[in-house]
Amino acid sequence: MSALPSLEEAQERLLALAPQPQVTMLGLSQATTKGYLAQDIVALRSQPAANLSAMDGYAISGPGPWRKVGESRAGAPFSGTLASGECVRISTGAVVPEGACSILIQENAMVDGDTLATAPGEQPPPAGRHFRRAGFDFRKGDIVLHKGTPLTPATVALAISAGHKALPIVARPSVAVLDCGDELVPVGDPAAVHQIPASNGVMLSWMLAPYIGEVDAILGPVADDPAALAMALRRAENCDILVTSGGASVGEHDLVRQALGDWGATIDFWKVALKPGKPLMVATRPRENGRLQIILGLPGNPVSSFVTAFLFALPLVRAALGAADPLPRAVTMKAGEALPATQKRREFLRGVCDGTSVRLAGSQDSSALGALAAADCLIDRLPDSPALAAGEPVRVFLLREG
Structure with a gap:
């Protein structure tokens, strides 16, 4: 019997099947998923398009x-x-006039009518002090955002500042949950x-909603009956991704694999060392x-369904949306308590x-x-790991990172 694929092997095989991206234009005047x-x-x-002042004060030319x-x-x-010996009052973000050599900030200035001098004990600023140079953020023709970059409030603001009112993004895949x-x-x-x-279908749709909005269909709950499963699958015929929960284990009433085969689907792999x-x-x-059409069959136990959705369903949807880096990223923390040894499978413990x-x-x-709802992270324990003492480093996936 061949060994079960590891997490990384299974993720690689799944993401290689992700639907080919379809491009659409997104207007930037309204927020979206x-x-x-x-x-x-x-x-x-x-x-900036011109030299700007970084401070309130005076743009000066020559010695005072x-x-x-x-x-x-x-x-x-x-x-x-x-001209040399002249100045203008200037505010933060204002264009530095031609001929100015630096900005004398207002705290270091002494004004008498239309005459400006440095305050007692202060020296004139060196050339270019407090300038925001033209193009220091980016210049026309620069690549400011790369393919696969996620849209965030900051990247949208950058695109607008770079002169764009719409962006080419990958159209969202159609997704059904069963x-x-x-x-x-x-x-x-x-x-x-x-x-x-039946909490799993709704739970999965909530997990996917930040990326695709509402799923196209929540199909179920469906009984372990071949005719009922066949009818539900027909309702998912046109979706890009179908995520199922339950019915794919080894019990005699777990009928999803047979139903998928009758529907024309081909199993790529089944079972992972998790x-x-x-x-x-x-x-x-x-x-x-x-x-x-990509079909991802998750276990029926709610925690198992959640964990595998985090590790597989979310990356699949992100890959289908064109993400350059669709997999979740781990961080390292200290174990706040002793953790038990693991056996042959990689374990993901619910943590706080x-x-x-x-x-x-x-x-x-x-x-x-209850423990899942209290958790804000998954603790990643590799196969055949010895017991871990409190204070030792451990890999953690933060659930808020998706």
Whole structure:
């Protein structure tokens, strides 16, 4: 029997299947969900477009004292050229007039009518002091943002400053979510002792919403019945990505794999060396438009479903959106308590961190939603790791980073 793929191997295989990006233009006048640039973005103008003052004070020319001949304000520059011995009042962000050699800040200035001098004990500023040089941020023709860069408030502001009113981004993929199992009841319905509310489908849609908005369809809960599964799958025929939860394990009532095969899907791999999350499945299905549909089958236990969605579903959606770096990034913290040794599978423990150290959030059972809700990170424990003492370094994935 061949070894199960590692986390990195499984992620690589999944991301290699990500839908090919489709480009659309996004206007920048209104905020939207997260997106990624489909092309490099070149500056259409320089910033600043002229030398600007970095301080309130006086733009001076030559040695002092200086005669004040005008003012330069942000949005209303002085129109003339300074001769030696002249100055203008200037505000932060205002254009430095031609002929000025530096800015004498107002705290170091002494003014008598239209005559300016340095305050007692102060020296004239050296040439170029307190200038924001033209083009110091970027120049026309510079690449200011690279393909695959995420849209953020800062990158959008940079693009607007560089002269753009719209950006080419990767169009969001269409995504459907399906949760299945005889034990599931619809959200809000009464649950008998042998039943549980179907939380996974909604949970997954909330995880994906920052990237794609609302998912195109939440299909389920669907019973472990071939006809019901076939009907649900037909409703997902045209989506780019289908994320399922439950029904892909080894039980005789776990029917998703068979249903996918009957639907025309081909399993790429099934099972990964993870805890929780071993029964993860990846499949593809050809569509009439010639594009492959990607099917990601997650475990049914809610914690397992959450952890594998964090490690696989979110990276898949980010890759489909054109992200240059779709995988989550780990940080290193100190263990705030002793952590047990691991066995053959890589383990992701639910944790709570304080910025420098991390502790377990509570029960590590794969059905414990209370501990999951309390967690703000996943503690990454490699296979066959010895017990870890409090204070030792450990890798952590912050859940807020997605």
